[in-house]
Amino acid sequence: MSLITSFPATTFMPIQATEIAKEVDLLYAFLLVSSLISFVILIGGMTWFLIKFKRTTDEQKSAYITHNNFAEFMWSFIPLIILLVIFYWGMVIFEKLRVPPTDVAAEIHVTAEQWAWTYKYANGKEFYSSGNDPLIVPAGKATKLVLTSKDVIHSFYVPAFRTKQDAVPGRYSQLWFQPTLPGEFIVFCTEYCGTKHSGMMIKIKALPAEEYAAWYHAEKKGADTPADKGKVLFAQKACASCHSIDGTKIVGPTMKGLYENKRKFVDGSEAKADENYLRESILVSSAKVVEGYPPAMPLFQGQLSDEEVEHLIEYIKTIK
Template sequence: MSWFTAFPATSSFMPIQATEIAKEVDLLYAFLLVSSLVSFVILVGGMTWFLIKFKRTSVDQKSAYITHNNFAEFLWSFIPLVIMVGIFYWGMVIFEKLRVPPENISTEIHVTAEQWAWTYRYANGKEFYSSANDPLIVPAGKATKIILTSKDVIHSFFVPAFRVKQDAIPGKYTQVWFEPKEPGNFIVFCTEYCGTKHSGMLITIKALPADEFAAWFHAEKKGAETPADKGKTLFAQKACASCHSLDGSRVVGPSMKGLFGSSRKFTDGSGAKADETYLRESILVSTAKIVEGYPPAMPVFQGQLSDEDVENLIEYIKTIK
């Protein structure tokens, strides 16, 4: 086996590699360990060799003098620079893969943290709780996106087998994605100290075969009102359609048609992607970012809508294509 081969799934040194990207993370980590070891041997070995070779053997012996060598100085600066730049680029590529979900996301789940439990809401309207020992059920072999937030303090969603970790922050949405290779059970830890029961804030992710997950998901959907359905009702109750059209036509405010995922340009010259965080801010504090070409006419809904109301509205806006 090559020194730079990623640690095998059976190794006790690292958790199992339950996703493809876990192999890439471990390979980079293995390279860092080996290259650090090689660097240590070269540095300490060289120092030891110089100490022995140029040791003064008598009181009147003159100190050895090594002449200046520009080429040697260039090499011992340039070679580490190339290696460091290569490591940086390698890490940047993996970081981008970890942070940016692919286009073929099959499942989105809203996960809310609080002291000292997790709540997960599916698009079919069902809610489950870690405090009730309910597992977080996902499909194996397909990408799942987790949308995170917190009700109180900062928590952290960490799945060692997937090599992913993301903070859950109050008043903000963050996201993490993963694609389990095989069915199985995987542990989620909270890795941000959040109080006296922090160590017990665990979830079990249960990855089901894709067909079993589809059967479970649609069976659970029966008779349930989805978050998007609730958002549609709320959209009508708050008279949002009086200022935001659903068909792309221009009224007082921007149309909801195709809004999610689009690029927005603001009156101050900045821009942003219309993701969950942007929509949350625009609903609660409408004057934070004013879309170019539209007046700041929308009322502020902060304090009038619950976190669940906002999530439901966002899920409804996602459906307006």
């Protein structure tokens, strides 16, 4: 199903392809209307006062006009309330945009580089945007993207979803969306990244859930999934000699149930074991030492490629 047949056309804003897009547009409309009303009151009132209270005689020019405490309070208090409403409203929408739901149907690793995108699926499928391959996702279900970059900062922006997230070298960021209907949607890179920056447009193709499942499980391009490759690396690098996968306490913390859980460190701080924490702990183990364990793990920075680190993280995610 094409984008044109899926959604009504509009000349004011891009199509609303997610429920959050509707909320973003409603807030934007409120900002426009409240700004217009404020403009009319301010400029209209100022113009009316200039005409009505123009001083033409010496008596008028020497007259003293007293102030009105209630009026002065209200013209400060009412805008304050409006601004607090806007702040809270925007904060609620921002949190919805940034925090993915627990029932994510698809998690896809997206890597940016000058001037293309690579998408890697959990089952081993991998596509490169220079081959005009769309990013295929399920319609009606949540999709989470884990973003990173090989070179400079890029930015993944989907106007129809009203969502944007930077892809930064050396770290992971996340973005999620849930298309309400099947269709095709344009993705722009909105961080200038070089001479072919404008050519980094790709398509997201949202398929009905049944079609997506059929596509996802058919014709795998790779025999091994990223998690499978990570399991092999875990054995090759002798990680199991210090980190158990069954909850047993040995030299280092166990990997069982690690992902997305809280970790407490020797300095008293805490952090959630997300992709960025796992990446840092693999490459620079001394950055955050877990409470109750010695700083015994060697540094792997410079010994593992970004892809190998990604595979290890995907394997750790599977150890429940």
